[in-house]
Amino acid sequence: MARVTTSPTFKRLPRAVREQQMLDAAVRVFSRRGFHAASMDEIAEDAGISKPMVYAYLGTKEELFIACLHREGTRLMEAIVAGVGADLPPDEQLWRGLRAFFGFVGAHRDGWAVLYRQARAQQPFAGALSTMRERMVEVVSAMLVQALAAEGREVRDMDLQVMAYALVGASESLADWLADHPDADPDKTATRMMNFAWVGAAHLLHGETWHAAP
Amino acid sequence: MARVTTSPTFKRLPRAVREQQMLDAAVRVFSRRGFHAASMDEIAEDAGISKPMVYAYLGTKEELFIACLHREGTRLMEAIVAGVGADLPPDEQLWRGLRAFFGFVGAHRDGWAVLYRQARAQQPFAGALSTMRERMVEVVSAMLVQALAAEGREVRDMDLQVMAYALVGASESLADWLADHPDADPDKTATRMMNFAWVGAAHLLHGETWHAAP
């Protein structure tokens, strides 16, 4: 033991910085290996640090994963709410929301999308994720309610909820597709989603098409 | 060693039967634990058999999982193609397809849905699953092409593919929802999906509604 320490090629860094580096590494490794197959050793190595540091700063493997989930989730939410204005017409709101969403996923392909896939499958995290999804469904539902109010119509709560769920689900699916196709264009994907969701298949087939305002 | 064998409460069974029991158990355990957290011991115990039997009949853990995936996937596909007639009008085709799909998921809640979630997340199986998904997208695409031909229209291949993808994705999402809500009714879910997919949000909001033929 007591080997001469490796030449101090890398400087010491304050905790906050290292934590971010670790989270970056963790997201990378979790996304390419999956939660269980990812080893703490690999994460530590990828972060350019040794394992006990990870335990010291971010705690156990589960806690680390939760931290990843939390950071990425927050970023996504912020990206979306930053894009969508509150008192715009519903189609414009939806369009901006989708645009922000797919833009974000496109910029964080391997990071976010696969992390999402992970959380959905692994038992302990399903809860944490579904909370986030609930929030998105809430947002979409609210939007739909607003649109309905403007029309003077009403729809049963359940139907609305499920519709919002379908919308969110379809978006997640296309996000997966986007994450797997590096050449695909986020904006184009958003436009396609918009057409599917807003105009509807039947009217799409009749030639009706929604498009972004010029 | 050489303990007196446990009283032969359970008879010896032919291979084919035991294999099915093992697959049943495997689906149950994989779905409630996730691939990695599931142990071969637990699967064996759940099947009422000892571990080496599982290895003898179905092979390694990965192979076992693939076998589950294969059986469930085949069943689903059969359920769907059995339901949908080839030369019906497109909306009727879609409706029957959705009905069959949600009916199947409703009947195999914990089994199929969670298994699907697993395969999507775990590295080695993503391929096997995506093959199946491709087939479904193919089917849906073909249906859309047929519908378009009837209208004398044309759409770029890419757009069509992505639309089919969105449709399949939205369905999978609602299937997840269905799997998590034991009280929900599969047919009702199918109807909601049909409304979302066929009529489109915009026209739904204007009061237009698709419904099953009486």
Added chain:
DNA sequence: GCGTAACCTTACGTGCGAGTAGGTATGATG
């Protein structure tokens, strides 16, 4: 009735990876 093949078991070997013990450098503060 007796061999042979299929069915089924208990009881391991083994490797990998989560988590930890205990110690070393380095910078800030008096």
Added chain:
DNA sequence: CATCATACCTACTCGCACGTAAGGTTACGC
């Protein structure tokens, strides 16, 4: 310069679960 906290490391322990060796027991054909 002492001293204290923070950053960081090497080198372990330990349990879990995959996969297997080696052997028992029932059925069935001849």
